[in-house]
Ligand code: UDX
């Protein structure tokens with residue numbers, strides 16, 4: 134679908150974004166930076182979060198992303214605003230982005246699989262109730278295919294006075310490199326209704342992105358293709374990781390080396406070299422949620438084979454996390470009870486403070502069941518966040534069983550590793566490579582076990598020091 138010549142899109146001067154999280158915060162900051170004549174207001178129901186976005190301490194923004202605080206310093210108070218006055222922001226804006234969370238449902242029909250759309254629905258109802266002019270509504274949150282239809286139904290049936298155009302504009306940014314991805318995306322995808330009004334809405338949004346992104350990279354599609362493309366992209370990326378992780382298990386049994394295999398297959402230009410890093414398992418807010426969603430949609434549309442196919446990507450991911458934890462237990466003479474096991478890293482990947490679905494949480498759960506004393510150090514994740522994750526672990530996964538182990542959280546790595554029986558690397562933070570590993574070895578119990586779940590450390594150096602090292606797929 135390409136832009137027709139006689140389309141005259143409205144010029145957008147005021148944008149509102151509902152949801153000041155990992156997607157809304159960085160995305161809107163970059164729009165504000167690249168379009169200084171557009172006023173961008175990000176709103177959220179969470180008062181503390183908005184206070185943090187408005188706070189003087191730029192090292193205490195709700196999310197950490199390289200380059201973000203510089204943009205906030207440059208644009209906040211000029212054309213970038215953070216507010217809890219959602220109604221006013223909706224009224225003022227010509228274009229409204231919905232960037233609220235869409236977690237997996239934890240109750241009722243579709244529990245544990247379907248995306249919970251209640252926050253999206255609330256936003257649609259609020260827009261319909263308070264709007265005093267026509268609006269272009271842009272879905273940014275990852276949502277099931279045909280959610281735009283739901284939003285449209287609510288808007289059209291709740292407010293009869295004004296016209297709403299719904300666009301799907303999925304976000305492909307990757308946490309940790311969000312600003313870089315937003316400034317220079319591989320593509321921007323805009324799905325809209327195939328009508329004159331729909332095309333005008335698409336072009337109004339395309340005009341914003343074309344301020345800094347070339348036209349060839351801006352793809353226009355119908356709404357459903359756009360929504361499904363987002364799920365498909367995440368499913369393909371996660372599938373690559375599960376594929377390489379499945380091969381890592383085979384490497385460990387055969388003496389092949391997963392890094393050599395990755396290099397060899399990645400040089401095939403049809404396969405490509407990215408996303409072939411074997412690991413303790415993927416985490417993050419998107420991959421698991423989106424695949425569960427895809428599986429659920431496929432099942433409900435009567436496509437059990439398709440559902441089964443994608444479900445296996447998650448089965449291998451769970452297997453990889455469990456395999457890592459079980460290897461720690463069996464290597465430590467079949468028990469970690471009352472043993473100090475140090476986790477270096479808690480975030481789901483480096484350069485972010487996000488811990489959603491982090492492999493560390495699941496590995497911790499397995500080891501706690503074997504009564505381990507886990508000590509955690511992460512360079513960016515706060516003590517509060519780790520405690521919150523662990524509460525979820527103990528509530529959701531642990532069921533308050535007797536005899537569970539303990540967790541201690543550290544602010545620096547040397548106390549975390551002091552007197553430890555074993556160290557497990559759960560996140561690939563670069564700083565871990567720079568530690569004084571001899572000093573760490575000297576202060577550990579012997580044999581000193583090291584489980585590198587990210588294959589980031591120099592195996593030869595560790596072996597020379599005396600560590601008993603285990604890496605993934607080697
Ligand atoms: C992902 C998609 O990449 C992004 O396009 C989408 O918008 C949101 O979901 P994100 O979850 O932020 O982004 O991070 P990503 O870099 O994709 O990593 C996800 C997980 O996979 C991390 O736990 C990471 O450590 C792991 N991973 C990634 C691997 O284990 N091996 C790899 O080769 C790549």
Ligand code: ADP
Nearest residue numbers: 152153154155156157177178179233234252255
């Ligand atoms: P994502 O990674 O998708 O950005 P986050 O959880 O980081 O998800 O951010 C989503 C934000 O949306 C949260 O800060 C949450 O408070 C906010 N939110 C959810 N529902 C609403 C709503 N109805 N109105 C305003 N903000 C909302």
